[in-house]
Every structure is written in C-alpha cells, then in structure tokens.
Amino acid sequence: MLRTAGLPRPTIACLPAHWHNTPERIAPAVREKIRGIGRNYERIFVLYGDCGTGGELDRMLEREGVERIPGPHCYQFFMGTDEFTETAEREPGCFYLTDYLVRHFDRLIVAGLGLDRYPELRDMYFGNYTRLIYIAQTDDPALRRKAQRAADRLGLACEVRYRAYGELAAFVNRAMVPAGD
Amino acid sequence: MSDEPEDEIVLSELDDGELVQQMHDDLYDGLRDEIEEAVHILLERGWTPYRVLTEALVEGMRIVGIDFRDGILFVPEVLMAANAMKGGMAILRPLLAETGAPQVGKMVIGTVKGDIHDIGKNLVSMMMEGAGFDVIDLGINNPVESYIDALAEHQPDILGMSALLTTTMPYMKVVIDALKEKGIRDNYIVLVGGAPLNEAFAESIGADAYCRDAAVAVETAKELIAERRRSNSAAMNVA
Numbered sequence: 001m002l003r004t005a006g007l008p009r010p011t012i013a014c015l016p017a018h019w020h021n022t023p024e025r026i027a028p029a030v031r032e033k034i035r036g037i038g039r040n041y042e043r044i045f046v047l048y049g050d051c052g053t054g055g056e057l058d059r060m061l062e063r064e065g066v067e068r069i070p071g072p073h074c075y076q077f078f079m080g081t082d083e084f085t086e087t088a089e090r091e092p093g094c095f096y097l098t099d100y101l102v103r104h105f106d107r108l109i110v111a112g113l114g115l116d117r118y119p120e121l122r123d124m125y126f127g128n129y130t131r132l133i134y135i136a137q138t139d140d141p142a143l144r145r146k147a148q149r150a151a152d153r154l155g156l157a158c159e160v161r162y163r164a165y166g167e168l169a170a171f172v173n174r175a176m177v178p179a180g181d
Numbered sequence: 182m183s184d185e186p187e188d189e190i191v192l193s194e195l196d197d198g199e200l201v202q203q204m205h206d207d208l209y210d211g212l213r214d215e216i217e218e219a220v221h222i223l224l225e226r227g228w229t230p231y232r233v234l235t236e237a238l239v240e241g242m243r244i245v246g247i248d249f250r251d252g253i254l255f256v257p258e259v260l261m262a263a264n265a266m267k268g269g270m271a272i273l274r275p276l277l278a279e280t281g282a283p284q285v286g287k288m289v290i291g292t293v294k295g296d297i298h299d300i301g302k303n304l305v306s307m308m309m310e311g312a313g314f315d316v317i318d319l320g321i322n323n324p325v326e327s328y329i330d331a332l333a334e335h336q337p338d339i340l341g342m343s344a345l346l347t348t349t350m351p352y353m354k355v356v357i358d359a360l361k362e363k364g365i366r367d368n369y370i371v372l373v374g375g376a377p378l379n380e381a382f383a384e385s386i387g388a389d390a391y392c393r394d395a396a397v398a399v400e401t402a403k404e405l406i407a408e409r410r411r412s413n414s415a416a417m418n419v420a
Contacts, residue, residue, distance in 0.1 A: 054379060092295050117257060
C-alpha cells in the first residue's frame with residue numbers, strides 16, 4: 001500500500017496475532033512497545049482495532065498521547081464503517097476473515113480454538129453463525145479458494161467482498177504526511 | 182490373552198468413592214459417554230439425583246474451573262468438560278424436578294442484542310443450574326423487550342447479561358436504563374459477563390457485579406441473594 005502510494009516506509013512493530021484470544025494482554029503490551037521504541041520516533045500510530053480489550057486500548061493510548069485508527073475491529077476499517085455497521089446489524093451471525101486470517105486460518109482459528117484436537121466443538125463455537133464473509137485485501141484466487149475451504153470446515157456459507165485496504169489506506173496516507181505539512 | 186488393555190476401567194466395578202473420583206477425572210478429560218454411564222450407575226445404586234449432581238458433577242466442574250483460572254486448562258478443554266457435564270445434566274434434570282431438589286434462586290439470562298456468542302452464557306447457565314438455581318435461558322441476540330417480558334413473566338432474583346463484542350457490550354446499559362425507567366431496576370440483582378468486560382464497566386453501567394467466569398457467577402449470585410434476603414428480613418423486623 002505504501003509502495004503504491006509512493007510514501008516513505010515507517011518502522012512497523014507487531015504483537016502476536018493469537019492474542020486476539022487473550023485480549024487482556026493487548027493494551028499492556030502495546031504500551032510497552034510505545035514506551036520501548038517511542039523515544040526514537042517523531043510520531044507513533046496504532047493500527048489495531050479495539051480487538052476485544054473493552055476500550056482498555058483506547059484508555060491507555062489516550063494516556064500515552066498516541067492516535068489509533070478508529071474502529072472496534074480490523075474488519076470494520078477494512079470493510080468500511082458504514083457497510084460493516086449495516087452488515088453487523090442486519091446479520092449478527094457473520095464470521096469475518098481478512099487476507100491474514102485466511103492465510104493463517106489453520107493456526108489461528110482451527111488450532112487456536114482447539115478444533116484440531118476436538119473437532120466436535122465446531123458447532124459449540126460456530127453453531128450460531130450463518131455466514132463467513134471474507135473481506136479481501138487482495139484479489140487472489142488462491143485465497144478465495146482457501147476462504148471457501150475455511151467456510152466448508154466451519155459449516156458456513158461463504159461470501160467474498162473485495163474491499164482492498166478500506167479506511168486503513170486513508171488513515172495511513174494521512175499519517176505518513178510529515179508533521180507540519 | 183484378552184484383547185482388552187490391562188488398564189481398562191470398568192465403571193460399574195468401582196465402589197462409590199472410586200466412581201465419583203473417576204467421574205471427576207472423566208469430566209476433566211471431557212468424556213461425555215463415561216459421565217452419562219456413571220450417572221446411571223450412581224442412580225441405580227440409590228443415590229439421589231441431587232447428590233449425583235453436587236458431589237460428582239458440580240465438584241468435578243469446580244476442579245476444572247480452578248485449573249482454568251490457574252492457566253492449566255484452556256477454553257477448548259473447559260468446553261469439552263462442559264459438554265460432558267451437559268450429558269449428565271440431561272439425565273438428572275427431569276429427576277431433579279421430580280424429587281424436589283432445593284432451589285437457591287431464579288435467574289433469567291441471555292446474550293444482548295447483536296451478539297450471538299453464547300459459550301460463556303451457556304457455561305454460566307449450566308453451573309447456576311448445578312448450584313440449584315432455576316435458570317430461564319433466553320438464548321442469543323436479545324432486545325430490551327425480551328429481557329423485560331421475561332422478568333415480568335418469571336419474576337427472577339437475578340438478571341444475567343452476556344456479551345463478547347466491544348460493539349455489543351454497551352447494550353447492557355440500554356437494558357439497565359430501561360429497567361430504571363420502569364422503576365424496576367432494584368427488584369433484581371443484575372450480573373454481567375463477557376470477555377471484553379471488567380468491573381469498572383459493570384459499575385459504570387449500573388450492574389451489581391461483573392463475573393469473570395462461571396464459577397465466579399455462581400459465588401456472586403449466592404452472596405448477593407443471601408445479602409438481599411438478610412436486608413429484606415432486617416427491614417421486616419424493623420417494620
């Protein structure tokens with residue numbers, strides 16, 4: 001995305017994605033990252049959703065004076081706020097995947113929820129879901145096939161919505177404009 | 182030479198103490214068929230359904246809960262254990278009703294509007310039922326009207342609300358505010374739970390307590406009901 005826009009490359013720091021399953025670890029770890037690397041940088045932005053921290057991430061970021069992309073989930077800023085809100089209200093039983101989650105479905109969803117060890121738990125986890133929506137960042141037939149296989153495994157219908165980087169693109173473009181411009 | 186492995190345990194050959202101990206192990210390992218078989222054996226030996234429930238199932242799940250809290254067991258293992266307990270409960274539930282097992286209180290529970298995640302809510306329902314509560318489970322995706330109708334119909338001691346999503350948890354306040362508007366908020370103990378919640382959130386929306394897991398929900402419910410009954414009885418004595 002940055003290459004396409006001809007923007008300078010920032011330094012990127014990440015946390016383990018499987019912490020989605022233990023969201024209480026996210027805010028303290030982001031704070032440690034900010035305090036650990038902050039002194040070396042002019043500006044810091046957080047590109048995570050709230051991801052189940054119950055607002056704790058935003059409360060911590062306010063104290064640290066760091067801006068985050070708005071939205072409770074990455075699904076929202078990839079899909080776009082209006083569309084996501086409308087979809088979630090109309091059909092609360094949608095299970096969302098992004099490119100990243102499709103690529104790592106077996107590790108993060110199947111193994112993360114223990115479905116590799118206990119396949120009989122599938123309906124306990126997913127019995128109330130009605131549909132899997134793959135919010136695609138790239139137009140990749142291989143990932144679409146993988147998303148379909150993931151939906152089959154969960155017993156859900158599959159829908160693909162190609163939305164590229166959605167609101168993330170606008171946020172990053174704005175963030176990468178040097179301060180003072 | 183027998184084909185059976187040497188360490189095969191035949192449940193019906195165990196004495197009562199050994200069998201209950203084995204049930205705790207089988208619950209821990211999520212073995213539903215074995216739990217169902219053992220429940221039948223204890224009933225055939227003359228145990229009351231209530232005794233089977235408390236000494237074998239609830240005690241077994243208490244051990245599971247402790248190891249979950251201590252990070253020894255994880256969610257999938259707890260769900261397998263819960264599934265095994267569910268098998269036992271299905272056998273005991275009709276018998277408990279027939280034999281007049283003690284009732285600790287009544288609870289209406291459901292996940293809030295927009296939220297279809299019911300694993301935590303189902304665990305709480307089951308553990309509350311195991312602890313002697315009459316549980317009316319409203320299921321998932323409940324608008325405020327469902328809660329209010331159920332409260333009017335069942336007159337419970339407790340209202341329980343559950344949410345997994347950051348986007349749906351604020352709806353708990355909508356429900357509590359609706360109860361306040363109708364002037365019935367203080368008729369009920371309101372307990373809330375779900376992964377993104379915490380005590381500060383529960384306090385900010387006007388709930389009575391946040392329960393971080395099913396075992397805490399049971400303990401909190403018992404404590405708050407006892408407290409409420411003490412203050413009601415003190416008020417009656419004054420009058």
